[in-house]
Amino acid sequence: MQAWQVHENGEPSEVMRLDEVAQPVPGEGQVLLKVRAANINFPDVLMCRGHYQVRPPLPFTPGVEVCGETEDGRRVIANPALPYGGFAEYAVADAAAVLPAPDSLDDAEAAALHIGYQTGWFGLHRRARLEAGETLLVHAAAGGVGSAAVQLGKAAGATVIGVVGGAEKAAVARKVGCDVVIDRRSEDVVAAVKEATGGRGVDVVYDPVGGEAYTQSTKVVAFEGRIVVVGFASGNIPSPGLNHALVKNYAILGLHWGLYNTKNPKLVQHCHEQLTELAARGAIKPLVSERVPLAGAAGAMQRLGDGVTTGRVTVVPSLGKGVSA
Incomplete structure (x- = not known):
């Protein structure tokens, strides 16, 4: 599969490389996700730079927030378990932390609802x-x-x-x-x-x-x-x-x-239920300003790091493959 990998710390546009890698294998208590959309977050930029409190071993695939599809066909949102992040065709996540994607939001919006x-x-x-x-x-x-x-x-x-x-x-x-x-x-x-x-x-x-x-x-x-x-x-x-x-x-x-994911995970679930209800009645709707194909992830992440983006920029692997988002 294709996945972006960071081989050394620095600016995203300089240190990210799109590689052909083996599909990740879920560990105990994890699930494999086919990535439908992966949101770009500032922690992704900081991890590339080596400035975040979490420092995954090199090389790693960034992308801390996804809307994905489980092997049994469920549409979910999750924080991938690094080093197998979301800027790839497949990611892995802890099964206990996977949440149902709201029906009222499309894949990119659902990915942006989480963090x-x-x-x-x-x-x-x-x-x-x-x-x-x-x-x-x-x-x-x-x-x-x-x-x-x-x-x-x-x-x-x-x-x-x-x-x-x-x-x-x-x-x-x-x-x-x-x-x-x-x-x-x-x-x-x-x-x-x-x-x-x-x-x-x-x-x-x-x-x-x-x-x-x-x-x-x-x-x-x-x-x-x-x-x-x-x-x-x-x-x-x-x-x-x-x-x-x-x-x-x-x-x-x-x-x-x-x-909260470790100290009070039930509160995270409660929050998700509140957010799902707000989204269903239109009180909130993630602003997705740009959807880019997988090949555009590094450039988009650099723009976020440079402070020139608005709303959420989302990577949609199916774009560029003749499939709409």
Whole structure:
């Protein structure tokens, strides 16, 4: 079969190679999946660079989120068990963690429902306890992780402010439901948030960016507000001033969604049921901005790493073989 493999650490476009490899053999408690769609996530980029907390042995196939088909014909979503990731014709996954793909979503949308929306649901509902009527600020609101949080915030009854970089991304943020969109390239984020909230600030901040975005968050978070730290796409991990959190009376909440798979897997299942119901009634729908054939995975992953994509970019192995997605 064909599979992308990383033979050394570096930029995806430089270190990924499309190889002919043996079809993976599932281990005990695992299932073989024919990949129908594989979503590109920022952790894939970080693993290529050798900067992620998980470092699979070289060579490995990236792709941490798929919609696949089991050998008995079930359509499922899963996190592949590395080193046999999703940017391949076949992957393997732990049987206990496989979830049914929602009927209301196509393969690419179903693949995109998993990590980003689970992260958003846990961040907003489990960690921040977002309530209807509150104001939510989402950094990188046009990206895959951010757009999921925007939709989940709207579904929860919040007013959503999205921060983006550039006019094109501003249009995407409006499309996914932001009530207010702030272009950090042309506007003062702090001043714009204060103007939009009448000086009060926001109740919850959802931050997958870090760096300057986190600093801005501390300046606009309201009394008893919550900042959810999701990731550091900027490459800059901030060092928060805890005296500032004390004086302003806000909470800093970390979120590592992957831990729930081992610490509380039943909650992951519950979250999936909630997301499936929201998708069925149209309250959420993953924004798949681009579908690429397997041969285009490395270039697409590089674009994500360079910060020029919006929504989700999904690899569909059947594309380029005369079969539509």
